[in-house]
Amino acid sequence: MSLWVDKYRPNSLTKLDYHKTQALHLKHLVQQGDFPHLLVYGPSGAGKKTRIFCLLRELYGPGVERLRLEHMNIQTPSNKKIDITTVSSNYHLEVNPSDVGFHDRVVIQELIKTVAQTHQLDPSGQREFKVVVICEADCLTKDAQHALRRTMEKYVATCRIILVAHTISRVIPAIRSRCLGVRVGAPTKDEIISILQSICRKEGLSLPNELAERIAMQSNGNLRRAVLFLETCKVQQYPFQPDQKVAAHDWEIFLKDTAKMIVQEQSPQKLLQIRNRLYELMIHGIPSEFIFKGLLQELVKNCDMQLKTQVVEKAAFFEHRIHLGSKPIIHLEAFVASFMASYKKFMEATVADLF
Numbered sequence: 001m002s003l004w005v006d007k008y009r010p011n012s013l014t015k016l017d018y019h020k021t022q023a024l025h026l027k028h029l030v031q032q033g034d035f036p037h038l039l040v041y042g043p044s045g046a047g048k049k050t051r052i053f054c055l056l057r058e059l060y061g062p063g064v065e066r067l068r069l070e071h072m073n074i075q076t077p078s079n080k081k082i083d084i085t086t087v088s089s090n091y092h093l094e095v096n097p098s099d100v101g102f103h104d105r106v107v108i109q110e111l112i113k114t115v116a117q118t119h120q121l122d123p124s125g126q127r128e129f130k131v132v133v134i135c136e137a138d139c140l141t142k143d144a145q146h147a148l149r150r151t152m153e154k155y156v157a158t159c160r161i162i163l164v165a166h167t168i169s170r171v172i173p174a175i176r177s178r179c180l181g182v183r184v185g186a187p188t189k190d191e192i193i194s195i196l197q198s199i200c201r202k203e204g205l206s207l208p209n210e211l212a213e214r215i216a217m218q219s220n221g222n223l224r225r226a227v228l229f230l231e232t233c234k235v236q237q238y239p240f241q242p243d244q245k246v247a248a249h250d251w252e253i254f255l256k257d258t259a260k261m262i263v264q265e266q267s268p269q270k271l272l273q274i275r276n277r278l279y280e281l282m283i284h285g286i287p288s289e290f291i292f293k294g295l296l297q298e299l300v301k302n303c304d305m306q307l308k309t310q311v312v313e314k315a316a317f318f319e320h321r322i323h324l325g326s327k328p329i330i331h332l333e334a335f336v337a338s339f340m341a342s343y344k345k346f347m348e349a350t351v352a353d354l355f
């Protein structure tokens with residue numbers, strides 16, 4: 001039995017429920033024959049992978065659905081052996097090079113070389129190129145991105161690259177200019193509601209509009225989360241109630257409480273407690289970007305316009321530093337300390353104004 005997120009994942013471009021014009025453009029792109037490298041970007045859960053999968057199916061037919069897991073062994077110039085797991089069909093290969101940290105350059109080069117040099121196993125595969133899907137392309141080191149650019153040019157005859165990223169700001173201009181950018185924006189609230197309703201219709205369930213609306217609001221534009229929330233609600237209680245609780249993730253509640261603690265007291269002792277909580281989140285695998293975003297969203301709720309600008313500016317500064325350095329905790333903590341200082345000053349000024 002599969003989860004609804006997998007069960008109701010559209011598998012062809014014509015079945016995609018939103019950004020329909022874009023889906024049509026992608027279909028034309030395939031029919032036109034001259035397929036470029038793509039850079040598909042957009043927020044988490046917006047449907048990037050789903051769209052790419054539909055595109056691959058349009059290119060190669062149902063054969064792309066026969067997937068296998070492969071473990072590859074790659075040797076670095078310093079003779080270190082790196083294991084990487086890829087998901088592939090006869091026509092494409094999907095890899096997440098951020099799994100191998102700073103060795104990503106070698107991995108990218110070797111993988112593309114291997115794919116480009118192996119000929120199509122199935123002669124009826126109607127395309128003379130294979131596709132390499134590189135996930136989390138915005139997390140690739142600059143070194144790997146430059147190597148990727150060169151490799152892309154070298155093997156363009158037998159290999160096309162589809163890069164998947166959350167943001168293009170971390171993708172080097174030389175790569176951006178060699179790819180066709182495809183922005184997959186988050187679905188709107190109404191689009192999410194209509195997808196939730198359609199899943200319930202197919203399951204033979206009746207979903208009150210009020211509950212669908214609350215799930216859509218809480219999912220924050222992330223369709224995967226919305227569908228997961230819906231399935232959790234179904235497990236918790238059916239028939240659905242309009243005022244039924246939509247369970248948020250534990251870590252989100254923990255993060256919200258952490259933000260509350262920062263606003264309640266600004267002192268070195270509190271900072272120490274906050275650091276422990278940040279470590280706690282990171283140990284449980286929550287990416288530092290999520291922590292940053294979650295904290296910022298909660299903290300700015302307590303700021304006036306002037307302080308909000310200051311805080312957002314600081315957040316941008318420290319978030320940028322996270323990508324330059326290697327230990328996110330230092331920058332997260334620096335941001336919290338700087339927020340505490342600004343907030344304390346702001347509160348003191350407000351109190352002074354009162355007297």
Ligand SMILES: Nc1ncnc2c1ncn2[C@@H]1O[C@H](COP(=O)(O)OP(=O)(O)OP(=O)(O)O)[C@@H](O)[C@H]1O
Nearest residue numbers: 005009016017018044045046047048049050223224
């Ligand atoms: N057009 C669509 N219609 C209905 N459901 C969809 C559509 N696109 C995506 N979904 C649902 O949303 C879920 C998430 O989509 P997907 O994995 O493609 O997002 P993503 O943008 O690649 O996310 P991430 O960046 O977090 O990997 C899918 O499992 C699928 O159930």
